[in-house]
Every structure is written in structure tokens, then in C-alpha cells.
Amino acid sequence: MDNSLEKQALIKEIEGLIESDPIAVVGTFEMMEFLEMDDLISIHKGLLKSKENRSKENDVWFDELCKKD
Secondary structure, X not given: OOHHXXXXXXXXXXXXXXXXXXXXXXXXXXXXXHOOHHHHHHHHHHXXXXXXXXXXXXXXXXXXXXXXX
């Protein structure tokens, strides 16, 4: 895949993760164009980890909810 296409795909995925993350700091998406791939990959990994943590927290909350009578 062309590096610019790869970068655009990564930015698009980051945008989706930011929109679904209630604690993500939202900047202008246009600024991501100026970041290096290493920076974008780091942001992406951080957002995926946040999403995974939220899923685990939701699982715990749901399990507690189901235990209540």
C-alpha cells in the first residue's frame, strides 16, 4: 500500500476511535496530516488500549448488574 494511502487509512481509523472515546482529547483531524507515521501509530495504539479498557470496565459493570436481584 502507498505510504500516503496507508497514512490516510490510519488517520481515518484514529478518527473513528476518537469519536467513540469519551475521554479522548479531540483536536482538529486536519492536524494529523502533519504527524509522522510513528506518531500516528502511537496514537492509534493508545486509543485501542483505551477502547479495550472501556470494554473490560463495561463487562465488569454488566456482570455486577446481572448479579443483582
